[in-house]
Amino acid sequence: MKFNIQYSRHFTKLMVWPLSMALVISSCSKTVDEPAAGVNTPSSLDANAGSWKPYILSSSSEIAVAEPKDIASDYYKAELKKLKETADAVTPQQRDQVNYWGAGAVYRWNEIARELAARYNTPPASTPDGKYPLPDAANPLQDPKFPFANPPYTARMLAYLSVAQYDALVSAWNYKFKYKRKAPAQNDQSIKTLLPLTDLPSYPSEDAVVAEASVVVLKAMFPGEIPYLEAKLAEHKNSRLWAGMNVESDIVAGSDLGKAVGAKVMARAKTDGMSAANNQAKTAEMIAKAKTLGVTEPWISQETPKRPPMLPTYGFVKPWNFGEATVPTLRPQAPPVIGSPAFKKDMDELLEIAKNQTREQARIASFWSDGVGSYTPPGHWNRKAAALCHQNKFSEVRTARAMALLGTTMQDAGICCWDAKFYYYYPRPNQMNSKIKTSVGLPNFPSYTSGHSTFSGAAAEVLAHLFPSNKGELDAMASEASISRIYGLIHYRFDCEAGLSAGHKIGAYAVARAKADGAE
Secondary structure: OOOOOEOOHHHHHHOOOOOOHHHOOOOOOOOOOOOOOOOOOOOOOOOOHHHOOOOOOOOOOOOOOOOOOOOOOHHHHHHHHHHHHHHHOOOHHHHHHHHHHOOOHHHHHHHHHHHHHHHHOOOOOOOOOOOOOOOOOOOOOOOOOOOOOOHHHHHHHHHHHHHHHHHHHHHHHHHHHHHOOOOHHHHOOOOOOOOOEOOOOOOOOHHHHHHHHHHHHHHHHOHHHHHHHHHHHHHHHHHHHHOOOOOHHHHHHHHHHHHHHHHHHHHHHOOOOHHHOOOHHHHHHHHHHHHHOOOOOOOOOOOOOOOOOOOOOHHHOOOOOOOHHHHHHHOOOOOOOOOOHHHHHHHHHHHHHHHHOOHHHHHHHHHOOOOOOOOHHHHHHHHHHHHHHHHOOOOHHHHHHHHHHHHHHHHHHHHHHHHHHHHHOOOOHHHHOOOOOOOOOOOOOOOOOOHHHHHHHHHHHHHHHHOHHHHHHHHHHHHHHHHHHHHOOOOOHHHHHHHHHHHHHHHHHHHHHHHHOOOO
């Protein structure tokens, strides 16, 4: 099918009006510096995407979408008339919102998710009696707030978000090209559009599909943000009417489909083992096992009062791109024996950095710290992937595919890393030598292997496959993220090297899926 982009005079005016990023997440007290993004103009329709392999759905037709009313019907003509009236009456504020959402539905909902992760990435404080209360999903806004969006939580959240978006769009593409309803402005040329007009069929609305699927996931992950998410949902769907891009029946069909897909995706979340990921009763057994492996001084919390380890059984959560039995096979070999020459070599390196850290080392450590109040390493890579999709003018469905491949491998990386951490229970450098003072926070879990390194190796593997011309840049980013943990005095070099290597192996499973999903 020919891919035409038609620009109305209203759209060309919008393109020179950058939207203030203050509109992005008005409810969040914690914010991150997100780059401004212009309206996306996809370079391809990806007309065959309805045949791509979904993650949760059995096929793109599993959830039925009814055939739309004929364009010659009085019903549809009335919809066109109402849409024209709406588009003609658009306000300056509505134009700004159209432009904001015009950057891409997948792009914006991932941005919103990262902002929420940053806002909720705060560990519970201790009570006067020296205990650490757990966040309560039933009372998400009480202290401590639910969730504590640490790296494993954020990785899982982004995985479910991206899978819901992708499966919903694959299904939407199936029905778009089955029913082939043209965009409203192609059926009534008097309708003025505020966004690029293409030959992509309008029913069901891709924006409504993404919005509803995203909100189903994000409401479950951030239950204290339901009013805010519902407001963004309404704004997003209305923006398609204000822009003259969809009639109401396009939006309704997309909404129903998105909600149905989101519910199916979240049904998996209820049975993936996350509810048992903080089983503190298992730690004594884990420590005893580590001692049999030669770890003479297992990790202990260096906080006062001592904080229980973060999600010690997250390594048993269900992965995406391989089965649970594969997780132990991806576990790196044992770290050096404490006190051995290999251990001493890497400890001496840290002691030297502690005494003579350079400005460049400090800059790298800070840039990649991704600690409390940030959207964590998985969010860092999610942002990079979204930017690459936007720069390369990916369609909505191809963007969702890229984010799902990355999102699932990020959670797989977290699962495998936490498996290794609590299998070996290896002590942090500052536990072994008080002269080593961390400059970027004090992680509350064992040292081997490095989470930053594992996440980054997996991300670079996937993104280099999707964006081969950026492979050098992506590999360099992953290496810098890994070594930043040495410069920050968080990890031994062997933690980072093993983690980076494991991450690449984990990412290879997502690459294998990509090669077989029908999109290449």
